Amino acid sequence: MWADICSQLAAATGRPLQFHRADVVAGGDINEAWRLRTSAGDWFVKLNNAFRHDMFEAERAGLAAMARGIHVPSPVLCGVSGEHAFLVLEWLDLRHRGDEVALGRQLAQLHRLTAPHFGWPHDNTIGATPQPNGWMDNWQDFFRERRLGHQFALAQRHGISLRNTRLLLDCLPAFLGDHHVVPSLLHGDLWGGNAAWLADGSPVLFDPACYYGDRETDLALTSLFGGFSSTFYEAYHATWPLQPGFERRRDLYNLYHMANHANMFGGGYIQRTQAMIDALIVNIQA
Ligand SMILES: Nc1ncnc2c1ncn2[C@@H]1O[C@H](COP(=O)(O)OP(=O)(O)OP(=O)(O)O)[C@@H](O)[C@H]1O
Numbered sequence: 001m002w003a004d005i006c007s008q009l010a011a012a013t014g015r016p017l018q019f020h021r022a023d024v025v026a027g028g029d030i031n032e033a034w035r036l037r038t039s040a041g042d043w044f045v046k047l048n049n050a051f052r053h054d055m056f057e058a059e060r061a062g063l064a065a066m067a068r069g070i071h072v073p074s075p076v077l078c079g080v081s082g083e084h085a086f087l088v089l090e091w092l093d094l095r096h097r098g099d100e101v102a103l104g105r106q107l108a109q110l111h112r113l114t115a116p117h118f119g120w121p122h123d124n125t126i127g128a129t130p131q132p133n134g135w136m137d138n139w140q141d142f143f144r145e146r147r148l149g150h151q152f153a154l155a156q157r158h159g160i161s162l163r164n165t166r167l168l169l170d171c172l173p174a175f176l177g178d179h180h181v182v183p184s185l186l187h188g189d190l191w192g193g194n195a196a197w198l199a200d201g202s203p204v205l206f207d208p209a210c211y212y213g214d215r216e217t218d219l220a221l222t223s224l225f226g227g228f229s230s231t232f233y234e235a236y237h238a239t240w241p242l243q244p245g246f247e248r249r250r251d252l253y254n255l256y257h258m259a260n261h262a263n264m265f266g267g268g269y270i271q272r273t274q275a276m277i278d279a280l281i282v283n284i285q286a
Contacts, residue, residue: 004081005045006038009088012077015040027193028207030128035091042091044073050080056087058124062210063089065185069110071204092204098197100228104235106203111184111215111240118142118183120211126189126257127264129154133211139181142213143256144172151259158263160270164277174284175252179245183212190218192227216246220253252280 006019017040025033025044032047046056060075067074073089080086119142120133132150136142152165187194188209196204219242222228255276261269 001081001084002036005036005079005086005088008079008081009038009043009077010040013040036088043076044089044091046087046089047084048086050083050085053078053080053085054122055125056085058122059087059208061122062124062188062208063206065113065210066110066187066205066208069113069185070106071198071202072208073204073206089206092196093199094196094204095199096196098203099201100231101235102201103195103197103203104232104237105239107187107190107205107218108236108239110187110205111218113185115183115185115212118181118211118213119146124188124209124211126209126260129260129263131188131209131211139179139183139214140172140176143176143253144169147256148172148252148259151256151263154263155259155273158266160262160266162259162262162270162274162277164281168277168280171281171284172252175249175280179214179243179249181214184215186211186213186215186218188213188218190221191225192222195228214249214253215240216242216249217253217256219246220250221257223250224254224257248283251276251283255280 002019002022006017010017017038020037020039023035025035027033028046034045034047036043036045048055056078060078063072063075066072073092075087075089077088117135117137118139119135123130123132125131132146134146149169152162155162187205188211189207194205194207198204219236255273258269258273258276262273
């Protein structure tokens with residue numbers, strides 16, 4: 001397989017290269033991650049089953065779009081070798097710490113890239129879950145149908161019983177009714193494990209689930225599992241302040257990701273999803 005990927009890589013880059021070695025990279029759950037060492041340097045390679053090829057195509061398209069606003073690993077090649085789908089990115093020596101001010105500023109700059117509608121040219125995945133992205137003109141409708149409603153329907157299909165999902169969907173105007181949203185280019189899966197820094201301290205984002213939507217959804221997810229400093233938030237707000245009411249919408253937006261975890265992993269995530277639904281309903285009634 002590696003020899004085949006190297007020959008596809010040589011054809012794509014126009015550089016002759018020989019396979020030296022491949023070392024596992026820790027950190028990814030959904031895919032296998034490898035450092036591919038060749039005579040023409042190192043590359044970052046993600047592997048999955050061949051039927052996952054579309055997922056890597058979507059990631060490549062997302063990275064290419066994001067590169068207009070923030071540093072991402074350059075996508076080099078996406079393909080299939082035997083039973084494997086693969087995505088080759090430029091290899092970056094990543095660190096866990098760096099310039100948080102630059103990260104906050106650059107995320108705001110990414111969000112300044114906008115589209116006329118909400119969605120994305122193709123469906124993609126959030127974790128391993130399909131994420132529908134068909135274009136819509138209204139953010140509330142998009143979030144209801146393509147995000148929360150989609151996860152609730154998946155839960156039902158998986159036999160996960162969640163109470164009051166219909167009631168919550170019917171109450172979305174209470175959260176989003178007077179909220180003005182521009183369709184911003186989003187990372188879409190911005191938890192702490194998908195941000196890192198280069199040796200010079202400059203930030204890099206990777207592993208996106210891009211679409212055009214409310215920038216607050218990216219900010220919300222940064223707070224769900226932690227890992228982002230107050231410096232990061234201050235720099236974001238200084239570059240492009242959020243509108244009043246973000247704290248109220250934050251938990252609604254994070255419910256999408258918690259429900260996705262319930263769908264992917266089950267267990268305690270189901271209780272946490274239900275607790276978030278219950279708290280949001282109390283919030284409406286208060
Ligand atoms: N271009 C790159 N060069 C070097 N290392 C990288 C690069 N991109 C990502 N990494 C490292 O590899 C790890 C796994 O990458 P990534 O998050 O893209 O994989 P994944 O399987 O899609 O992850 P997840 O399970 O979170 O969806 C990251 O945590 C990061 O440390």
